[in-house]
Amino acid sequence: MRARVNNFDCLCSDTVEFENCVVTCNVIRTELSEHSGYFKTLFKHHLNGRKVILPEFLSPGFQSVLDYIRNGETDISSMNVYDIVIAADYLLIARLKQDCAHFINNQLENDPSTALRLWIKFRQLFWPELGHRALLKVLANFQEASQSADFLSLSLEDLVTLLENDQLNIAEEYSLLDVIARWVAHNPKANVTELLLNLRLDSLSPEELHKLRNNPLVRTQPVYSQFLEMWPVAMPTQQISQLQINRMHSSRNPQEVLIVFGGWCSEEGPGAAVQVFNAKSNVWNVCPSSLSISQMPKRVYASAVLMGSRVFLIGGFDGTRVVKSTLCYDFSRDSGWVYKSYMYEKRYFVSATECNGVIYALGGHNGEAQGRLSSAEKYIAKDNQWQLIACMNKVRSDASAVSVDGRVYVIGGFDGRTYDDSTECYDPATDHWTILTRMSTARGGLSCVVHEGLIYAIGGNDGFRRLKSIEKYNPETNSWEYFQNMNKAKSNFSSVVIDNTIYNIGGWSDESEVGIMDQVERIDIKSKKISSVDSLHFPASATCVCILRDIDLVDKYVNCQPTMDHNVNNNLPARYRDRSNGDTRRNIRAIIRNRHVDFVYDVPQGRRRRPRRSRRRSREIANTLE
Structure with a gap:
C-alpha cells in the first residue's frame, strides 16, 4: 500500500507539515479538497502557498487519512482508530469517521474488554454517542473491565x-x-x-x-x-x-428483565396480564396500560420468542379456540400488539425457538380429535412468511424446544398416549431431523433452557406424577446426566436463565396443595443452590416468557409502576380485581403485600374497601380442552 501511495509523489502540488514535528507529507490539492471539507475551504482561500501547517495532534492519524483518500480504504485497528477519528473529525471527512464508528461498535460488541479504554478516550472527543455506548458496555461487563490494566489507571x-x-x-x-x-x-x-x-x-x-x-x-x-x-x-x-x-x-437496575405473558389463571382460564420481574430487586410488577404491551389478547399454551427488540407469541389457546396466529410486540416502539402472518397449522401446547434469525414452531395440538402434531414450520421475519419444514420423527405436544450452535433441539412431549423421553435435533442446512440419546425419564409439560452450550430439561410429567428432577444434555457428547432436583414437582411452567441462575415460574403441582402455583424458584447453576424469590402477582401455569436484554429498553419496562387503571385491572384474575360496580369513578391503587396484590379504591365518601382474597386453589382444567 505504501508503494501505491508513493507513486503519487510526482503529482503532488503541496506539502503538509505539523507543528513541532519533522513529519511531512506530499499531497495533491484537488484530491484533498474533494474528500475533506476542511481542505476544500482552506484551498479555496489559500491559493498561492505550497505548504500547509497542521496541529501536531493530527500527525499520528494523517497518513491513514491519506491512504483512505487515495485508495478508498485504510487499515483501522484498535491501535490507530483513536488517532484516525481525531484526524477525520478535524478534517471533516464524514465517511471515514463513520467507518471508524462502525469498527468501534463491532469491537464493543465482540470484545467488551476494550470498552474501558474506548470510554476513557472517546469521552474526551465531542462524540457523545460513542462515549455513551462504551460506558454502557463497561457497566454491562464491569467484572471483566475491572480486571484490565486500564482499570487501575x-x-x-x-x-x-x-x-x-x-x-x-x-x-x-x-x-x-x-x-x-x-x-x-x-x-x-x-x-x-x-x-x-x-x-x-x-x-x-x-x-x-x-x-x-x-x-x-x-x-x-x-x-x-x-x-x-x-x-x-x-x-x-x-x-x-x-x-x-x-x-x-x-x-x-438489571441488565435484563424477565417478562411473563398470559397463562392459565385458576378457574378463569387464559389470562392476558403481562408481569415483569426485576431480578436485582426481587420484585414483580404488572405492566400498566401506559405501556401498550399490557393490552395483549388472552393466551395460554403459546410460545414466546424474542428477536432483537420484538417478541413473537406463537399459537396458543384464547379461551375459545386454538389459534394459528403470530402476535408481535416491538419493545422499542411500544405501538401495541400486531398480528403477523398466520401459521399453516393451529397449534397450542406448541414448542418454539429462534435459530439463526428464524423462528421454528414445532408440534403441538390443533384442537381437533387426534390432533397432536409432528409437523413443523419456520417463520422468516423479514418476509413475514411461514414455511413448512420436515416433520419431526415423532408426534409431540407439551414438548420444549431450544437452539444450540445453529441447530434446533426438541425434547420430550406427549403423543396422546405416552409421555416421551426422546430428543430430536434439526439441521436447518439439510432440513433433516435426527433422533438423539434419550433422557433418563419421560417428560411432558417440561421446560428447557440453555446455559453455556448445555441444555437443561426441567420438571414435567412422566405420565404418573409431576417431576422434581432436572437433567442436562451435552450436544458435543450426545449424553444426558442428572443435574439437580427442584424443591417442588411441577409441570407446565416457564423457565429462563439470568446471571447463571435458572428461574422456574409458576406451573402446576400435585404436591402439597394441588393446583396452579404462584411460586418462583431459582437454581444457581454453579453451586446448585435452590431458593425462592418473590411470587407472581397471581397463580399461573402454561405461561410463556422472554428475557429483554436491551439496556436502553430494560429501564422502561422494569420500572413500570404498579398503579393500574380499569383496563389493566380487567386483565387480572377476578379475585385480584377491584370488585366495584363501576357506577362511580374510583382511584385504584395497587398495594403489594408479600405474595399478593390488593387493589384498594377510594369511594367518594372517603371510605376504603378491599376486595376479599380467596385462598382456595382450583383444579386446572386445561386437559379437558381437547
Whole structure:
C-alpha cells in the first residue's frame, strides 16, 4: 500500500507539515479538497502557498487519512482508530469517521474488554454517542473491565462515576469491595470513603454487612465505619448526604428483565396480564396500560420468542379456540400488539425457538380429535412468511424446544398416549431431523433452557406424577446426566436463565396443595443452590416468557409502576380485581403485600374497601380442552 501511495509523489502540488514535528507529507490539492471539507475551504482561500501547517495532534492519524483518500480504504485497528477519528473529525471527512464508528461498535460488541479504554478516550472527543455506548458496555461487563490494566489507571472521579451508576452490572454487590480494595492498593492516596459510599447496602445480606463492618479497609475509614454501625437508621452528616443514603437503600437496575405473558389463571382460564420481574430487586410488577404491551389478547399454551427488540407469541389457546396466529410486540416502539402472518397449522401446547434469525414452531395440538402434531414450520421475519419444514420423527405436544450452535433441539412431549423421553435435533442446512440419546425419564409439560452450550430439561410429567428432577444434555457428547432436583414437582411452567441462575415460574403441582402455583424458584447453576424469590402477582401455569436484554429498553419496562387503571385491572384474575360496580369513578391503587396484590379504591365518601382474597386453589382444567 505504501508503494501505491508513493507513486503519487510526482503529482503532488503541496506539502503538509505539523507543528513541532519533522513529519511531512506530499499531497495533491484537488484530491484533498474533494474528500475533506476542511481542505476544500482552506484551498479555496489559500491559493498561492505550497505548504500547509497542521496541529501536531493530527500527525499520528494523517497518513491513514491519506491512504483512505487515495485508495478508498485504510487499515483501522484498535491501535490507530483513536488517532484516525481525531484526524477525520478535524478534517471533516464524514465517511471515514463513520467507518471508524462502525469498527468501534463491532469491537464493543465482540470484545467488551476494550470498552474501558474506548470510554476513557472517546469521552474526551465531542462524540457523545460513542462515549455513551462504551460506558454502557463497561457497566454491562464491569467484572471483566475491572480486571484490565486500564482499570487501575482510572481517576477517582471515573471510578465513582462507574460505582454510583444504577446500571452497573455486578452479580454480588459485596464483590465491589474487592474491586475497590484492588484499585486503592494502586492508588493509596485516594479518598476511600468516597468510593465506599457507593455500595448499595440494602443489597447486602446480614452476613455480608457484618463482614463489611469488620473489613480491614473499611476500618481505616472512621467516618464510614461509624456510619455502618448506625445502618440502616443512619442519618445524614456533613460528609454523607441524604442523596447518598437514598442510593444505598436502592438496588441497581438489571441488565435484563424477565417478562411473563398470559397463562392459565385458576378457574378463569387464559389470562392476558403481562408481569415483569426485576431480578436485582426481587420484585414483580404488572405492566400498566401506559405501556401498550399490557393490552395483549388472552393466551395460554403459546410460545414466546424474542428477536432483537420484538417478541413473537406463537399459537396458543384464547379461551375459545386454538389459534394459528403470530402476535408481535416491538419493545422499542411500544405501538401495541400486531398480528403477523398466520401459521399453516393451529397449534397450542406448541414448542418454539429462534435459530439463526428464524423462528421454528414445532408440534403441538390443533384442537381437533387426534390432533397432536409432528409437523413443523419456520417463520422468516423479514418476509413475514411461514414455511413448512420436515416433520419431526415423532408426534409431540407439551414438548420444549431450544437452539444450540445453529441447530434446533426438541425434547420430550406427549403423543396422546405416552409421555416421551426422546430428543430430536434439526439441521436447518439439510432440513433433516435426527433422533438423539434419550433422557433418563419421560417428560411432558417440561421446560428447557440453555446455559453455556448445555441444555437443561426441567420438571414435567412422566405420565404418573409431576417431576422434581432436572437433567442436562451435552450436544458435543450426545449424553444426558442428572443435574439437580427442584424443591417442588411441577409441570407446565416457564423457565429462563439470568446471571447463571435458572428461574422456574409458576406451573402446576400435585404436591402439597394441588393446583396452579404462584411460586418462583431459582437454581444457581454453579453451586446448585435452590431458593425462592418473590411470587407472581397471581397463580399461573402454561405461561410463556422472554428475557429483554436491551439496556436502553430494560429501564422502561422494569420500572413500570404498579398503579393500574380499569383496563389493566380487567386483565387480572377476578379475585385480584377491584370488585366495584363501576357506577362511580374510583382511584385504584395497587398495594403489594408479600405474595399478593390488593387493589384498594377510594369511594367518594372517603371510605376504603378491599376486595376479599380467596385462598382456595382450583383444579386446572386445561386437559379437558381437547
